[in-house]
Amino acid sequence: MKLSEIGEFALIDILANLVQKDRDVMSPGWKNLVAGIGDDAAAWKNSANLSLATTDCLVQDVHFRLGQTSWRDLGWKALAVNLSDIAAMGGTAEHALVTLGLPGETGVEDITELYKGMIEIGIASGVAIAGGDVTSSSAVFISLTVLGSAGDRILRRCAARGGELIAVTGYPGMAAAGMALINGKAKPDGETPALTQAFLRPSPRLGEGKIILEAGVQAAIDISDGLVADLGHLCRASGVSAQIETERVPLHPALRRAFPDRALDMALGGGEDYELLFTASAAAIEAVKARTSLPVSVIGEITTGNTGLVRVLDSHGNEYPLKKAGWDHFGTA
């Protein structure tokens, strides 16, 4: 069944029922919801001091290709990338608004699968789908907004200070490796499910974001544009610079096995990782490590002067030549 056969309002009914059926009434997002799908706007009761809002969009043939990802994974990922931004503030994610641009020939089952992927990660992270918009469009796009809350403090990009250590959760580069594999642009030397999974179903670090905030850390960012590129964003926002050492960048065994020669470049330059990078004292980093099962690795330190500059040094203390420094949407990076 195609969208053009059932129409916009029947589609909205189907999606509203799906969302309603699987709602977790005990989750933060559902508990405070007053008006969800089906009114002019979503409404919920406030309790926290601070509100958070973020938006991120996936566009067909820019961020994904139909046929290379399932609709369910696409739904998961579209919400995951937004949750990652709330994680990078140390907040709690509560509500999502889902805007879909869809060609009329899109299958209704494809869109319900997309929603099931969103509902799945929504349940895992306490988020209620509270509204949205559907429109016709020549290419598929999925524009999500996630609303959240925080106590009286948040993690900021602009709060890094000279002398702080730079730490990163998990293993950067895995999503870039997974993307290269899925796009058929690389042949792995070893097995790859952990890599493709990292690309198709990223895990936003909501728990770690809170742990990092509670450890007294001030500055964090998620590394969705790539480790070095996002460290650069953080340095520019904070008016500082950074130095990282290639030997300290954690490389997942699956990444090293699949791409022994490119693993480090993927970790430094690949995008679409949703790990958190933060800057802190050694003691604060130890406090974070003590509370999470994820690896947390110190990879360098914040320096002063040369605002925005990120130096990458190899084991001999020489400048490491970066292959790719993040992603620019209009192709000038």
Next chain:
Amino acid sequence: MKLSEIGEFALIDILANLVQKDRDVMSPGWKNLVAGIGDDAAAWKNSANLSLATTDCLVQDVHFRLGQTSWRDLGWKALAVNLSDIAAMGGTAEHALVTLGLPGETGVEDITELYKGMIEIGIASGVAIAGGDVTSSSAVFISLTVLGSAGDRILRRCAARGGELIAVTGYPGMAAAGMALINGKAKPDGETPALTQAFLRPSPRLGEGKIILEAGVQAAIDISDGLVADLGHLCRASGVSAQIETERVPLHPALRRAFPDRALDMALGGGEDYELLFTASAAAIEAVKARTSLPVSVIGEITTGNTGLVRVLDSHGNEYPLKKAGWDHFGTA
């Protein structure tokens, strides 16, 4: 200068500076903003009981055609249609997140004009642009989310009750007339600036939404899909039906002059009007009228049974044959 020549991050810098330069620090949205453009998420301090969120998207060649609207008007309208949803809840609009999908050949000046249009209506309505996302895309799309707040009560679509009168603000049909003129699909018999303006630069009824709420009204909707279609939505959500009389539908003199034969059909079936429709007692409607300079017209009443049915009666009490009942994005309406 094209986007592809300056890149994503330079564009974001330009837009962030524009937004910052024109901010109105006394407006609700700016006063409570803690983190705006340039961090992982936007953050602001809560004070109201209820949070509101709505999202609406304009797509090139679906909602607008470049060349038929200026970029500045497009920016105004993209924000206006979202503000209208907050108005329909009786809320205060505070923050906007702006997601743009843009081809690389788009002119940078066009996008700054788009932002100027948003900033213009943002200032007029107290809204701070607090974040967003830009991505490349084959066609232009503008997906906005507006966040707002309300006291302890909101206007709902689901709260209409049998016996209540149906009232509408302003003059429906003007935007449909303006659109027909701009698309070259109609030749007017009279002058038209009020009509094209209604289509290009709609005025969301934020003030009236609050007045309606404060008058004790429970149920409202904005008539962006068309008067009869949205009255149908309200009736379905409330489990009621409605009867309206064509003689009571207010027709603006400019609409009647330009389209003497089609004015009523445009008022009943045309979309893109951002007037508010609400249901209330005669006394509550009088209380609303006393506080606004806009015309407020009673056009019929809420009935029970036949959930969702809207009967339109002419001056002889006969069923009026509707030409067009709203807009469906996938073309089955």
